[in-house]
Amino acid sequence: MSKTQPSEAIEAALAAGQRVFGENRVQEAQGRWTDRRDGIEGLELRLIGPLQSNKAADAVALFDIIETLDRPKLADALAAAGLRVGKPVRVLIQVNTGAEPQKAGILPGETVELVEYARATGLIVEGLMCIPPAEESPGPHFALLHKIARRCGLETLSMGMSGDFETAIRFGATHVRVGSSLFGERKGPETPSRD
Ligand SMILES: *Cc1c(COP(=O)(O)O)cnc(C)c1O
Numbered sequence: 481m482s483k484t485q486p487s488e489a490i491e492a493a494l495a496a497g498q499r500v501f502g503e504n505r506v507q508e509a510q511g512r513w514t515d516r517r518d519g520i521e522g523l524e525l526r527l528i529g530p531l532q533s534n535k536a537a538d539a540v541a542l543f544d545i546i547e548t549l550d551r552p553k554l555a556d557a558l559a560a561a562g563l564r565v566g567k568p569v570r571v572l573i574q575v576n577t578g579a580e581p582q583k584a585g586i587l588p589g590e591t592v593e594l595v596e597y598a599r600a601t602g603l604i605v606e607g608l609m610c611i612p613p614a615e616e617s618p619g620p621h622f623a624l625l626h627k628i629a630r631r632c633g634l635e636t637l638s639m640g641m642s643g644d645f646e647t648a649i650r651f652g653a654t655h656v657r658v659g660s661s662l663f664g665e666r667k668g669p670e671t672p673s674r675d
Contacts, residue, residue, distance in 0.1 A: 481528070481641075481659030483508065484666045493662070494520065502547075502657050504529025506538050513542065528609070528638070528657055530584050533557040540569055547572040547609040547638050550586045552597050559601035570604045572638055575628060577621040578613035585610065588628060595632045607636025607654070618644045622651035 482490055482501040490512065493501075499522045503509035509525065517523055527543045536557035539546055549555055549571045562569035573594055576585030586594045591608070598605050608629045612621035622639050629637055640648025642661035649656065660666060 481657050482512065482663075483529075483659065485512075485663055487512075489663050490516070500524045500526065500655075502526045502528040502659075503543075506531065506535045506542065510538065510542055526638075526655075537561040537564070540565065540567060545570045545572065545606070548574045548584065549598060549603070549605075550574045550576075550584050550594070552594065555594070555598040555601050555603060559598075559603050562602070568604055569602075570606055571598060572607045572609040572636060573598065573605065574609045574611075575625055577610045577624050578616060580613055583611065583613075588624060591628050592632055595634070605632075605634065607634045607638065608632075609638035611641075612639075612644075619647055619651060622648050622653070626652045 482493070483504045503512070503525065506527065513525055517525070524544045525542060527539055527546045527548060529548060531539055531546065531548055531554060533554050536554065540558060540561040546558065549558065550573065558569050558571065573591060574585040575591050576583050576587055579587055595605055608625050610621060610625045612618040625637060625639055636654050637652055638655040638657060639653045640656040642658050645656040645658055
C-alpha cells in the first residue's frame with residue numbers, strides 16, 4: 481500500500497524489488513505513478529479505495545486491477561471505459577462483510593448477484609476484497625469472504641492489513657494489503673480506512 485508515501489519511499493520499495501502497489505485515490509495515484517510507471521517491468525497497480533463512476537475512465541487508464549467494485553452503476557461505468565480504450569478491465573468485488581452502514585462494499589447476500597451482473601457487462605471478475613469492522617475479530621469476516629468466493633468460483637481474496645494479515649493468510653488470503661508495517665506509520669491526514 482503506497483498511498484501517501486513520498487517519492488523516496490516508493491523508489492526504495494522499487495529498488496528492493498516490490499512490484500505490486502495499492503493506492504486508494506485515483507488523483508493521488510496519477511501523481512505518483514503516471515510518469516513513473518513506464519519502464520518498470522512487472523509493475524502492477526491496484527486501486528483499493530472508493531471509486532466514483534465519473535472517475536471510472538481515469539481509474540481504468542491507470543490501474544491494472546480495481547478492487548473496489550461494489551455497485552451495478554460502477555460496473556457499467558468501468559465496462560464502458562474499458563470498451564472505449566480497448567482494455568480488458570480486471571476487478572475484485574468489495575464486500576461489506578460486517579454490513580456497516582458507513583462502509584463501502586456490497587452486502588454479503590447481494591454479492592453473487594453483483595458478480596453475475598459484472599461478468600455480464602464484460603468485466604473480468606477475479607475475486608473479492610473486504611475490510612472487516614475495526615472493532616471486531618477479523619477471522620469470521622475473512623471466513624465469510626472465502627465462502628462467498630467459493631460459491632462464485634473466484635480465486636482471488638484480498639484481505640488483511642498490517643494488523644491482521646497473518647489471520648487473513650490463515651483464512652486463505654491471496655493478497656494482503658500491507659502499508660504501515662512495510663513503510664512505517666503514514667504521515668499526513670490519511671488513516672487506514674478500516675473504519
Ligand atoms: C491503507 C489501507 C491498507 C493498509 O493499511 P495498513 O494498516 O497501513 O497496513 C489496507 N487496505 C486498505 C483498503 C487501505 O486503505
